[in-house]
Amino acid sequence: MAARRPQAEGRARRVLVIDCDVHQGNGTADCLAGDSSVFTFSIHAEKNFPFRKIPGNLDIGLPNGTGDDIYLETLEEALSRIFAMFNADLAIYLAGADPYHGDRLGYLSLTKEGLTQRDRLVLGMCRAEGLPVAVAMAGGYAPNVEDIVAIHLQTVKIAREFAS
Numbered sequence: 001m002a003a004r005r006p007q008a009e010g011r012a013r014r015v016l017v018i019d020c021d022v023h024q025g026n027g028t029a030d031c032l033a034g035d036s037s038v039f040t041f042s043i044h045a046e047k048n049f050p051f052r053k054i055p056g057n058l059d060i061g062l063p064n065g066t067g068d069d070i071y072l073e074t075l076e077e078a079l080s081r082i083f084a085m086f087n088a089d090l091a092i093y094l095a096g097a098d099p100y101h102g103d104r105l106g107y108l109s110l111t112k113e114g115l116t117q118r119d120r121l122v123l124g125m126c127r128a129e130g131l132p133v134a135v136a137m138a139g140g141y142a143p144n145v146e147d148i149v150a151i152h153l154q155t156v157k158i159a160r161e162f163a164s
């Protein structure tokens with residue numbers, strides 16, 4: 001719906017979904033299958049829910065325990081490839097807090113600093129493309145709720161920096 005509404009209103013024609021929730025974006029991929037006006041990208045933990053993945057336009061399943069460096073390199077390379085093949089005029093960024101190493105349901109090992117770098121990478125690369133971004137909160141299941149809040153709040157702060 002977040003992709004369809006701006007399309008219906010004539011505010012965007014081609015939408016890129018950048019799904020950095022740690023769980024594969026099966027629902028998004030299912031809803032938008034066969035729609036060439038929306039590119040669905042998911043970077044996630046491969047051996048994690050959903051166990052039956054619905055393929056999107058680009059899916060990158062990372063091994064359990066993947067940390068900051070490999071995650072960020074992989075994400076940067078993927079976004080470069082996507083920008084080269086899909087000319088979007090709106091991006092929707094799902095900024096999951098669940099790739100965090102302290103998450104109960106994530107199985108990846110990003111630090112809070114790594115998640116901050118992820119947000120800067122995504123928003124910085126979109127800015128360099130002149131691509132407007134809508135940011136959505138996504139999953140977070142750390143036992144300490146304050147960790148989830150801190151990660152989401154950091155995303156909001158970074159988005160505000162880029163918005164000014």
Ligand SMILES: [Zn+2]
Pocket residue numbers: 021022023096098138139140
């Ligand atoms: Zn999730």
